Amino acid sequence: MPAVLPPLYTHPCIKKTEKPIMVPSDLPYPSSLVFNAGVIKHNGEYIMIFRNDYGTDQTAYENEGKTFAGTSIGIAHSKNGIDGWTFDPEPVLDSGKPGNDPEIKRFYDPRIVKIDGRLLLCLAMDTPHGLRGAIAELSDDLRTCRLISASVPDNRNMVLFPEKIGGEYVRLERPMPVYSRGKDVFDTWISRSPDLVYWGRSELVIGVENVPWANNKIGPTASPVKTERGWLTLIHAVDLDTSRGKNGWEKQWQKRYTAGLMLLDLENPAKVISFYDKPLIAPDRPVETDEGFRQNVIFPCGMVAEENGEVKIYYGASDTCVCLATAQIDDLLALLK
Ligand code: BMA
Numbered sequence: 315m316p317a318v319l320p321p322l323y324t325h326p327c328i329k330k331t332e333k334p335i336m337v338p339s340d341l342p343y344p345s346s347l348v349f350n351a352g353v354i355k356h357n358g359e360y361i362m363i364f365r366n367d368y369g370t371d372q373t374a375y376e377n378e379g380k381t382f383a384g385t386s387i388g389i390a391h392s393k394n395g396i397d398g399w400t401f402d403p404e405p406v407l408d409s410g411k412p413g414n415d416p417e418i419k420r421f422y423d424p425r426i427v428k429i430d431g432r433l434l435l436c437l438a439m440d441t442p443h444g445l446r447g448a449i450a451e452l453s454d455d456l457r458t459c460r461l462i463s464a465s466v467p468d469n470r471n472m473v474l475f476p477e478k479i480g481g482e483y484v485r486l487e488r489p490m491p492v493y494s495r496g497k498d499v500f501d502t503w504i505s506r507s508p509d510l511v512y513w514g515r516s517e518l519v520i521g522v523e524n525v526p527w528a529n530n531k532i533g534p535t536a537s538p539v540k541t542e543r544g545w546l547t548l549i550h551a552v553d554l555d556t557s558r559g560k561n562g563w564e565k566q567w568q569k570r571y572t573a574g575l576m577l578l579d580l581e582n583p584a585k586v587i588s589f590y591d592k593p594l595i596a597p598d599r600p601v602e603t604d605e606g607f608r609q610n611v612i613f614p615c616g617m618v619a620e621e622n623g624e625v626k627i628y629y630g631a632s633d634t635c636v637c638l639a640t641a642q643i644d645d646l647l648a649l650l651k
Contacts, residue, residue: 321598322527322570322572322593322596322597322598323593323596323598324593324594324595324596324598324639325592325593325594325595325649327641327642327645327646327649328594328595328627328639328640328641329639329640329641330599330637330638330639331396331637331638331639331640333601334601334631334635334636334637335396335397335399335628335636335637335638336348336351336362336364336390336399336635336636337634337635337636338366338634338635340399340401341366341388341401342401342403343366343368343386343388343403343404343405344368344369345366345367345368346367346368346369346370346371346382347365347366347367347606347607347633347634347635348364348365348366348388348634348635348636349364349365349613349630349631349632349633349634349635349636350364350365350422350423350424350613350615350629350630350633350636351363351364351365351424351615351616351628351630351636352364352424352425352426352435352536352537352615352616352628353395353426353616353618353626353628354426354427354428354433354616354618355395355618356428356433359391359392359393360391360392360393360394360395360618361389361390361391361426361456362389362390362391362392362399362616362628362636363387363388363389363406363424363426363435363452364387364388364389364390364424364636365385365387365422365423365424365630366385366386366387366388366405367382367384367385367633368382368383368384368385368386369381369382369383369384370382370383372563372607375563376563383410384408384409384410384420385409385420385421385422386405386407386408386409386410386421387405387406387407387408387421387422387424387437387459388401388402388405388406389401389402389405389406389456390402395618395626395638396626396638402456402457406452406456406457406458406459407421407437407459409421417441417442417443418439418440418441419439419440419441419442420439420440421437421438421439421448422437422438422439422440423436423437423438423470423471423613423615424436424437424615425472425473425474425534425536425537425615425616426452426537426616427474427475427476427537428476429474429476429477429478429483430478432451433451433452433453433454433456434449434450434451434452434462434474434510435448435449435450435451435452435459436448436449436450436472436473436474436485437449437450438470438471438472439464439470441467443467444466444467444468445467445468445469445470445490446464446465446466446467446468446469446470447464447465447469447470447471447472447487448461448462448463448464448465448472449461449462449463449464449472449474449485449510450462462510462511463510463511463512463513465487465513468489468490468491468492469487469488469489469490470487470488470490471487471488471533471534471550472485472486472487472488472534473485473486473487473534473535473536473537473538474537475537475538475545475583476537476538476539476540477540479506479580479581479583480581481508482506482507482508483506483507483508483509483510484504484505484506484507484583485504485505485506485507485513486502486503486504486519486533486534486538486547487502487503487504487505487533487534488500488501488502488503488531488532488533488534489501489503498530498531498554499522499530499531500522500530500531500532500533501518501519501520501521501522501531501532502518502519502520502521502532502533502534502549503516503517503518503519504516504517504519504583504584517584518584519578519583519584519586520532520549520576520586520589524589525549525551525574525589526591526592527551527553527572527574527592527593528551528552528553528572528574529553529554530552530553530554530569531551531552532549532550532551532552532574533549533550534547534548534549534550535548535549535550535573535613535614535615535617535629536548536614536615536616536617536627536628537616537617538578538583538617539617539619539625539643540580540619541577541643541647543577543587543647543650544577544578544579544580544587544588545577545578545579545580545583546575546577546625546643546646546647546650547575547576547577547578547583548573548574548575548594548614548617548627549573549574549575549576550571550572550573550574550613550614551571551572551573551574551593552569552570552571552572553569553570553572554568554569555568555569555570556568558570558610561608561609561610562606562607562608562609562632562633563606563607563608564607564608567608567609567610569608569610569611570596570597570610570611571597571610571611571612571613572593572594572595572596572597572612573593573594573595573596573612573613573614573627573629574589574590574593574594575589575590575594575646575649575650576588576589576590576650577589577647577650587650588650588651589650590649590650594646594649595612595614595627595629595639596612597609597610597611597612597631597632601631601632601634601635601637602631602632602637603632605632605634606631606632606633606634606635607632607633607634608632608633608634609632610632611630611631611632611633612629612630612631612637613629613630613633614627614628614629614630615628615629615630616628619643623642623643623644624640624641624642624643625640625641625642625643625646626638626639626640627639627640627641
């Protein structure tokens with residue numbers, strides 16, 4: 315893998331909407347960055363659950379070293395999943411709230427599914443003792459969120475399949491085995507659970523070495539979409555290029571985040587049936603490459619299949635705003651021979 319990777323581009327079957335669909339100034343409470351949002355259809359509307367970092371701005375961050383006061387998880391509603399988003403008045407989770415577990419410093423990167431009528435979330439959690447991946451349940455009125463289980467460190471970037479498979483809950487995840495491998499080389503794994511609490515029978519799904527344009531880490535993104543041929547599954551793929559200079563607000567941001575595509579076996583989703591060997595979505599527009607907090611980042615957390623064969627892919631751009639891309643499911647399947 316060369317140290318400096320060439321420019322990468324989004325596949326033409328992906329149509330990105332012209333502008334971000336949500337930016338920090340849209341929110342009714344303080345927001346510096348709004349990004350990495352899970353989306354689901356629920357009670358006749360689209361529900362977006364997003365990450366909100368608040369408490370600084372670019373000037374204070376760059377010039378005064380003033381970092382974020384916190385990260386919260388907020389909820390927005392839309393009739394068409396594209397525009398007209400309205401917001402619940404308060405975030406549903408905020409680690410700074412009185413009464414919260416002091417061990418949990420922040421929640422982020424929510425992904426949402428509905429299984430047997432229950433709204434289930436995967437969340438990343440930072441604690442002083444390591445990064446943990448959590449499973450939580452959102453109440454039907456979307457007002458409260460109950461933690462069901464959390465992994466040992468270091469594991470996060472989890473995503474649940476949208477239904478039980480063989481009677482079990484199944485999740486993709488990206489553990490971070492730094493100690494044994496000496497550097498960031500993180501792969502995508504799968505685990506299963508009878509009850510969302512006890513997770514096991516873990517298996518490797520795909521390693522970084524299988525993704526030609528990544529040299530750093532790969533992991534889950536949005537909940538997979540079921541098709542007749544298999545689970546249509548996006549991954550995030552990261553390349554690190556130490557020759558990259560200041561890239562966004564941060565002085566030392568040298569990574570690029572893209573999304574890839576694979577098909578997993580319907581009954582045994584540990585099995586990769588097909589993998590598309592080029593990026594599906596890459597940061598290739600100014601909002602993704604030249605503006606924002608961490609440039610060269612696109613990070614999908616939501617994928618909604620429509621009855622007309624379209625899929626909506628919601629992704630964070632530059633860790634700063636929420637963008638939307640669409641594709642025809644048949645076009646995506648055609649990439650997976
Ligand atoms: C990942 C997560 C994401 C973020 C990405 C790029 O490790 O923290 O929330 O979008 O890094 O900064």
